[in-house]
Amino acid sequence: xxxxxxxxxxxxxxxxxxxxTYEDEQxxxxxxxxxxxxxxxxxxxxxxxxxxxxxxxxSQVESFKLHKPSINPxxxxxxxxxxENGCSNGIFRFERIWDLANRRDPDHGKxxxxxxx
Amino acid sequence: xxxxxxxxHDPKNEEQGQGPVQPSPQQNxxxxxxxxxxxxxxxxxxxxxxxxxKIMVLSGKGGVGKSTVSxxxxxxxxxxxxxVGILDIDITGPNVPKMMGLDGHKLHVEEGRIHPxxxxxxxxxxxxxxxxxxxxxxxxxxxxxxxGAIQQFIGDVEWGNLDYLIIDFPPGTSDEPLTxxxxxxNIDGMVIVTTPQAVALLDSRKSITFAESLKVPVLGVVExxxxxxxxxxxxxxxxxxIAGPGGKTIKSTSDENGNFSVxxxxxxxxxxxxxxxxxxxxxxxxxxxxxxxVRGGDDGVHKIVSDPEGASSIAFSEIVKAVLAQISDxxxxxxxxx
Numbered sequence: 157x158x159x160x161x162x163x164x165x166x167x168x169x170x171x172x173x174x175x176x177t178y179e180d181e182q183x184x185x186x187x188x189x190x191x192x193x194x195x196x197x198x199x200x201x202x203x204x205x206x207x208x209x210x211x212x213x214x215s216q217v218e219s220f221k222l223h224k225p226s227i228n229p230x231x232x233x234x235x236x237x238x239x240e241n242g243c244s245n246g247i248f249r250f251e252r253i254w255d256l257a258n259r260r261d262p263d264h265g266k267x268x269x270x271x272x273x
Numbered sequence: 274x275x276x277x278x279x280x281x282h283d284p285k286n287e288e289q290g291q292g293p294v295q296p297s298p299q300q301n302x303x304x305x306x307x308x309x310x311x312x313x314x315x316x317x318x319x320x321x322x323x324x325x326x327k328i329m330v331l332s333g334k335g336g337v338g339k340s341t342v343s344x345x346x347x348x349x350x351x352x353x354x355x356x357v358g359i360l361d362i363d364i365t366g367p368n369v370p371k372m373m374g375l376d377g378h379k380l381h382v383e384e385g386r387i388h389p390x391x392x393x394x395x396x397x398x399x400x401x402x403x404x405x406x407x408x409x410x411x412x413x414x415x416x417x418x419x420x421g422a423i424q425q426f427i428g429d430v431e432w433g434n435l436d437y438l439i440i441d442f443p444p445g446t447s448d449e450p451l452t453x454x455x456x457x458x459n460i461d462g463m464v465i466v467t468t469p470q471a472v473a474l475l476d477s478r479k480s481i482t483f484a485e486s487l488k489v490p491v492l493g494v495v496e497x498x499x500x501x502x503x504x505x506x507x508x509x510x511x512x513x514x515i516a517g518p519g520g521k522t523i524k525s526t527s528d529e530n531g532n533f534s535v536x537x538x539x540x541x542x543x544x545x546x547x548x549x550x551x552x553x554x555x556x557x558x559x560x561x562x563x564x565x566x567v568r569g570g571d572d573g574v575h576k577i578v579s580d581p582e583g584a585s586s587i588a589f590s591e592i593v594k595a596v597l598a599q600i601s602d603x604x605x606x607x608x609x610x611x
Binding site for chain 2: 163164165166167168169198227229230232233234236247249250251
């Protein structure tokens with residue numbers, strides 16, 4: 157059974173990853189490349205549906221020079237990461253960041269479908 | 274025509290011994306329009322400073338009670354002592370003035386500034402309805418004209434200092450919320466109104482995604498018309514059975530005084546909460562289906578004003594508390610970002 161997500165209290169932007177500190181004192185990391193590959197926006201999400209396009213997306217984010225993003229809170233439920241290049245449209249819910257930090261598929265195995273639920 | 278203080282300089286005229294050339298009426302009109310737009314832009318930036326919190330209220334579908342929720346939020350906030358305004362952006366179906374007891378009101382314009390009307394509990398109101406001579410007159414405007422009207426509503430209105438501005442939109446995800454989110458700085462977020470049934474939820478989910486595309490936070494989902502409660506009297510401590518929607522039998526037991534109540538899920542139940550959970554956005558609360566809102570809306574006296582201690586008013590105040598919990602004066606409250 158997945159652990160219930162504790163509250164994220166601190167994010168440190170390091171050279172190549174985010175260092176996350178949670179309220180229960182857990183410390184986890186998410187690499188910038190994992191973060192960018194998992195962008196939940198409507199442009200990036202469909203690319204992860206197929207292996208071929210997902211690998212291309214991965215190659216693309218790995219080709220970007222590593223740099224620290226700006227981080228904008230979105231309400232009290234998500235963060236938006238602003239990069240110098242590539243896509244900055246994704247709104248990352250804290251649950252998504254938690255999944256990435258725990259090396260879980262943030263899409264939960266579900267393919268992205270535009271506009272239909 | 275009065276001489277314009279701005280003249281155009283044509284060297285040829287000087288060579289010929291003539292004075293500066295006055296701008297044509299069309300040039301004058303263009304300059305005035307550009308000046309007005311510049312002033313409006315500056316005014317919109319000022320609004321960001323004078324209005325502490327701006328909340329957009331949307332619904333994917335019409336008829337879910339969005340204007341009732343907008344006015345309810347505004348009145349509940351006013352009851353708490355805040356200075357509140359409502360901007361009724363629904364150009365084609367402006368309902369807010371009627372609900373705020375301002376039917377037939379005409380706007381006061383002074384020195385190019387529009388002064389809002391004052392409704393119940395001192396809430397300031399701006400609505401397209403105030404500009405219509407005949408309430409039966411439809412407003413048939415193409416997009417660019419609507420855009421201009423909305424920008425005027427934002428930039429040319431003398432709101433003064435407000436704690437909260439509630440912005441009521443027409444249903445759907447079209448020009449109006451896009452224009453407002455691009456024109457008005459620092460919007461706190463959107464409240465999405467839905468009813469419990471699947472058809473309304475489908476459209477409200479689009480509104481949530483729409484908010485994300487505009488990078489406007491979703492403050493939460495409100496489920497309106499969530500159950501209709503019947504109160505009755507029978508013999509004391511007696512079982513009662515009511516035939517509910519879909520033929521479902523609903524049971525209740527009367528108390529020692531013979532009073533009983535039964536809630537009928539006319540539009541199903543719980544869809545708003547599950548939608549909020551699916552999208553990971555807050556569920557702000559549920560409002561009961563209350564015919565008093567219908568009467569109040571039609572009579573121009575909102576239920577919150579006529580029955581401030583009633584179940585519906587209490588439900589509204591709980592939703593306001595949930596909204597206020599989402600809005601913080603500190604950026605993202607306790608999260609440290611380094």
